[in-house]
Amino acid sequence: MIIGVPKEVKDHETRVGITPAGVKALSDAGHKVLVEHNAGALSSFTDDEYQAVGAEIVGDAFNVWRNADMVVKVKEPVPTEYYHFRENLVLFTFLHLAPMRDLTQGLLDKKVTGIAYETVKDRAGTLPLLTPMSEVAGRLSVQIGAAYLEKEHGGRGVLLGGVPGVPPGNVCIIGGGIVGTNAAKIALGMGAKVTLVDLNLNRLRELDDIFSGRLYTLASNAYNIERAAIEADLVIGGVLIPGAAAPKLVTKAMVSKMKKGAVIVDVAIDQGGCIETAHPTTHSDPSFVVDGVVHYCVTNMPAAVPNTSTLALTNATFPYVMTLARLGAKAAIKDNAAVAEGVNTYDGHLTYKAVAEGQGRDFTPIQSLL
Ligand SMILES: NC(=O)c1ccc[n+]([C@@H]2O[C@H](COP(=O)([O-])OP(=O)(O)OC[C@H]3O[C@@H](n4cnc5c(N)ncnc54)[C@H](O)[C@@H]3O)[C@@H](O)[C@H]2O)c1
Numbered sequence: 001m002i003i004g005v006p007k008e009v010k011d012h013e014t015r016v017g018i019t020p021a022g023v024k025a026l027s028d029a030g031h032k033v034l035v036e037h038n039a040g041a042l043s044s045f046t047d048d049e050y051q052a053v054g055a056e057i058v059g060d061a062f063n064v065w066r067n068a069d070m071v072v073k074v075k076e077p078v079p080t081e082y083y084h085f086r087e088n089l090v091l092f093t094f095l096h097l098a099p100m101r102d103l104t105q106g107l108l109d110k111k112v113t114g115i116a117y118e119t120v121k122d123r124a125g126t127l128p129l130l131t132p133m134s135e136v137a138g139r140l141s142v143q144i145g146a147a148y149l150e151k152e153h154g155g156r157g158v159l160l161g162g163v164p165g166v167p168p169g170n171v172c173i174i175g176g177g178i179v180g181t182n183a184a185k186i187a188l189g190m191g192a193k194v195t196l197v198d199l200n201l202n203r204l205r206e207l208d209d210i211f212s213g214r215l216y217t218l219a220s221n222a223y224n225i226e227r228a229a230i231e232a233d234l235v236i237g238g239v240l241i242p243g244a245a246a247p248k249l250v251t252k253a254m255v256s257k258m259k260k261g262a263v264i265v266d267v268a269i270d271q272g273g274c275i276e277t278a279h280p281t282t283h284s285d286p287s288f289v290v291d292g293v294v295h296y297c298v299t300n301m302p303a304a305v306p307n308t309s310t311l312a313l314t315n316a317t318f319p320y321v322m323t324l325a326r327l328g329a330k331a332a333i334k335d336n337a338a339v340a341e342g343v344n345t346y347d348g349h350l351t352y353k354a355v356a357e358g359q360g361r362d363f364t365p366i367q368s369l370l
Contacts (some may be wrong), residue, residue, distance in 0.1 A: 001328070003072060035058065043309075070092060082102070134177070142171070173235075233262055235263070235264045248275070277290040281298050
């Protein structure tokens, strides 16, 4: 199979779909990989590194898309990329089609096989291609929060670990899933006092065991959240209700009672955010202040650490890339239930129910098309 890796063109996207390690594995297996010039540069992978393991470096995106059987990307195509779509093309990337009518139409019109990272589901029912980005964002949230707590960055000048004779900073994490657990690991590692709030009592039990009682667990309700937020130097929002907007658990009134110079990192901002005063920000203008509280609400936090993020993402995506290359898309979809779950568009049909419902279009189960 010929596999194409274009350079990402979405604003601020710094990751790349396949690393040199992936190119080596594909080349060793007899596949050909076309990598656009500088596709990996922002993730610190050079053209030379790709070339050394067998990639062909291509000068422009047009020739990558035109000559590849399968294009492997990171973000959903932007409108300037739609015109590369054509029949028999397999596209493996984040697609996030629900709010993207035009992109959906483009994929359907050109009969592209669109396989979305975010809907690939493994046997355990988890979303294995989303997990690594939540791990990155969770760990990063504390690192970023700690930096914003510095006076120079608008914070109240608190060192999360404290020092002997001075108590540590107080971190409140709302949501104890992948983001929250990874945030807790880093915050505890820095020596902070950590309180974690979740609705799911079984999850709190697990976390109490995992961290051997080193963090304080709290059942999620407005009373507990208000008290924890008021005491916190750093609040991290990491709740998720699958398929729904995040609930506004920290209200404007609660924020107004928080310490001046406290910091909020609302990781759940990509689902609308769980802090009422939060709104989406970008890496070029990441923070703002409400009622003296610094807010950091970047929707694609992993792009801040593209080398780690690309490696983490491709560790998870690459086995599927290999399966698709080895079997071809049709056989891979038949053979592998996780890949089948990822298929959103196939041969002009919309094959993912939630997207079809969301856009008021007809849904066709992928199994009926194979
Ligand atoms: N900003 C970014 O760059 C970025 C990156 C990765 C993930 N995210 C987002 O972070 C959020 C969390 O992701 P995740 O992978 O940790 O999800 P997850 O499903 O692993 O965890 C979500 C947790 O929220 C808890 N929860 C739900 N309702 C709650 C409530 N009312 N009170 C307290 N807890 C509640 C759940 O019980 C669960 O433990 C998602 O919105 C995800 O899209 C953002």
